[in-house]
Amino acid sequence: MIERHASVVVQTFVRVLTPLAQLFALYVLAFGHYSPGGGFQAGVILGATYILLALAFGRDILDRKVNQPVCVALGAAGVLLYALTGVAGMAGGGTFLDYSRLPLPVTPVRARYFGILFIETGVTLGVAATLIILFCRLGEQESNR
Amino acid sequence: MNYPYWVAVGLLMLGLYTMIAHRNLLKKAVGMTIFQTAIILFFLLLAVKRDASLPIVSGADVDPARFMNPLPHALMLTAIVVMVATSGVALAILIRLYARYGSLEEDVIAERVASDEADPA
Amino acid sequence: MTQASGLPGLALLPSALAVVLIVLSRRRPAVRETWSILAAIAQTATVAAMIPSALSGTALVWSPLTLAEGVPLVLRADALGVFFATVASALWVLTTVYSIGYTRALREHAQTRYFAAFALSLFATVGLALAGNFVTFFGFFEILTVATYPLVIHKETEEAARAGRVYLAYTLTAGAALLGAVAWIHALAGRTDFEPGGILAGQGATPAVLWGLFILCLLGCGVKAAIVPLHTWLPMAMIAPTPVSALLHAVAVVKAGVFGLVRVAGFIFGPQLLREIGAAEALAALALATILLGSLAALVQDNLKRLLAFSTVSQLSYIVLGVALGGPDAFAGGVLHIASHGLLKITLFFCAGALYVATGVERISQMDGIGRRMPLTMAAFATAAFLLAGLPPGLAFASKWRLLRGAVEAHAWLAVATLAASTVLNIAYFAPIVARAFRGGGGAPMREAPLPMLAPLLITAAAGLVLGVDPDAGARLWSLARAVAASVGGAR
């Protein structure tokens, strides 16, 4: 079990940093088109913020904010968003993952842009959730079986 | 010219040897990572080209011959994710093995597994 | 000559249906047994209906589906097939009646499994009798192996399990050898059809290859045909209930092996080719050795069913001998012996079962005076025993006489001598039993086995006599046997 780190400095710092870091994650996600960045990196940053919270305030805070079944479901939802974006391309008359054919009222080039954004959002969710789960599960002292 | 490939081969052998010869499961897992990394290195070496730059198209000055091959990098990005997942599963299993049998030495675990199977509690 | 007809397929239907119906009506013994009898009768009638066409030289052929690429499933009612199918089906009717008496008297367990496996065995027997090519034959041959296994282990004792293990080890190993032979023949000739006179001649196979094939076939069929030294499973399998020993280990299973050898010799290799590579002599030598060794082993048995089993080992090789000699007389005699041994040996087994049910006697040493208590049974036993030994006017005399004539014609003097010696040995192991049964024991009340058991054994004993006088009576078995020999062309 990860213990709560009872230091005012650390806790205050984490309290301030967390929202900023999460905002930065969103920025990395959105800016991924133009510069180094993207869903994977955003997901790692997002996941790290929760791990940071757990390190400062103890594992319990994770159980309150995102408990494990929800976390697994979030991860699955992220990947599902990816897959469904691909399926939406099929619905628009293209093949699987053909974002230029997404059924959006924009030009194919813009549609490709949005398609990537959807997919990267899915990746962000998936990676963040996976990191949190890995942290929780591997950090458990005793296995349940 | 081909020396870097020998590094990859060396790492490969090192990893394989560690996986097969070491009795400690954690070291096996380390060997596994070295082994996979060697393969990634091998792929990346395939993309190397002298006097070439990153294949980022900016401006009109486009000469494909001056770009490095981006495909191996893309492939290895995927392979790295796969590798992370494999290592994650391996470590998760090791943690639970340790919790159950109190050791990561192959022979000790084999012994305790045998007594486990003889008398499943 | 062939003619497309669904009749051969129809012949398989009753027993196949019976398996399903027996399992479905497992909670009502009377209904279950009715299905068995009806199926047996229907099967006999269908098979009998094919006798005229088979005699006229027209084989009815039914080929409903392709088994594997280039290998159709063919059912073909030629003379030999109809001959064997008739014998097996007709005796199934009697055995079913007998079985009902037997299982009820002994209150056997797992009767549904028993009757279902029995029907499945007969399905396989008729199927392999009518099989028109070697692959089809092999299929039914293997089904027969599997279907008889539950009957062998019926008692579910440790001894039965051991017998079952030995039985499967022998028969499935043989099956693998036979599969090798079949596949090889298919690879060599491009087909595996049973054709009178053989299909392997002129395929350009070297003698070494032909010998290899012959040995595989011999291993494959020889186990079920109980050729020495492949016979050990048969005495062990006597642990099975007596009706099983009677029909399967005197008629269906062992004859399937012999029948397979007849098919191989007459319809795959052809007598001509067998003689050319010298395999005929080897087969004859094996048969002679088996005849003598089987008879000698029978001499020293005390358990009645084991004695009968060794007698079967010996008698089966008469058929093999006829095939090996290959002349028209010998071949026909050998084929006819399928019927004569079947009819007479089943009588003997029926008697053994009747003795066991009525008195619990299993050993010859316990049989003193039993003839007074069960005169009808023992009379039938004595009749069948002496007829089987080859005394006229029995059916076995008819077949052995032709066999002897064939041996003389072929100048196979060793065979003649062996046949004579075996007759003496036959009498030597049967006579003491009969003598013992009618010696002493006066005053004991008469107590025969129940009627469903008594009637079949009297009928088969009587049939042995009647057919001995005229082997062509009724099912025209002798004409069929001669037709087989003529078609194969028993090369001179």
Place this chain on the structure above:
Amino acid sequence: MRAHLPILPVLLPLVGALLQPLVGLASRHAAWPLAVATAAATAAAGIAGLLDVLARGTRRYSVGGWAPPWGIEVVLDPLSAFTVCVIAVVATLTLLAGGPSARATYEGEEPTYYSLTLLLVAGLLGMVVSGDLFNVFVFLEVASISSYALVASGGGPALAAAFRYVVLGTIGASFYLLGVGCLYALTGTLNMADLAARLPAATGSPLFGGGIVFMVVGLAVKMGLFPLHGWLPDAYTRAPAPVAAVMAPVATKAAAYVLARVLLYVIRPEGLPVGTTLAWVGAAAIVAGGALAATQVDARRLLAYSSVSQMGYIALGLGLGVQDALVGAYLHILAHALMKAALFVALAAAVLDGRGPTLRALRLGSRMPITGACAVVAALSMIGVPPAAGFFSKWYLLQGALAAGQPILAGAILGGSLLAVVYMYRFTEAVWFGEPRAAGGPPEAPMPLLVGLVALAVASVAVGLGNAALVSNVLGPAAAGVGR
């Protein structure tokens, strides 16, 4: 929708697997029906794909609209469509039959279990339809990682088996990747069709030989081919009963398929003795696996070693490479999947009833007559008794061995049948000699299990009887043109 048939077999189980945790939040009881429905839809898509391919020919699908050789291609031809059907149908039946067993094993954690099994299925099907060597690797790892986790979910001894599986599985997958790298270095392409066109010009290079050896060895590990089968017996023995039932029939088949695809359709190493070696290794696997199976006292381990032996048949057929042998190998993929599934499901039924896993304690006999009968049918198919499917695959293999002039290999096939007699006999005897039905308690396995089991047993026989149609319409054309 018809245009999307090649991708659906991957997409459906993938989406199904991702839905499991979401639906699991709402209701745990929905997991099993959802999984079975997903698998059934996948099977339906697979069958529709097969029919479509037979009617209209090979279907190629460019993922994302990028044309090959740059884009990722998914290909449905007779062979891949057939293999998709085998894996999807067998997985559907085992998921259906394994339901009661999974409920007992994973009380409350069923969504995770079904998510992993569906991911496994998606990975296996992805390996089959992928037209790109690297994507094969990715799907291979998706399938592998799911199966590592599934095996590990047994806890205790299963963890040790799972770790061994991870290490050896990773060696196998990495070797495959290394081989892919060699071929990529040689030709600069990963697309199978493109590679097949470019490779003949490059056969002289040492990278060519090295690439083939690495790929074949890697895939041999994944398909559990003797002597690289080290992970398989422990994994199948210690995995929970429902996992073994889902995994054992199909997991090794996809690797065998990739081996066939790579060796026969892409690389075609004419100058190297790869085929001959594979055939002889297959023969050794048949004999060694059979001999090892014959000595086991644990029913699961017996079945695991029988898998080693049966994979030998497939390797032998692929190695011989003549038309009949290939048909035999492909048919054996189906035959073995059906019979092994039936046997493991029957075993799961026994475990559910508190019996097994040692042969001595099995005794299904009079307590579970239908389960026992189905197990016997599958055992007979394993031995190769006609008209079960196992007989006909061996028949074609025998014809192939004889046509290739390899009587010794034909002997190995027959010898394998004999060994199968021994080990399956021990299994069958354990099934036959049942103790009298105990008072109370369920007299038979639960209904879903029975339905799946009976379907598998019936299919074993039906495939045998109908093999001629299958061979002349699907497997023959699939093997035509590549057979020597």
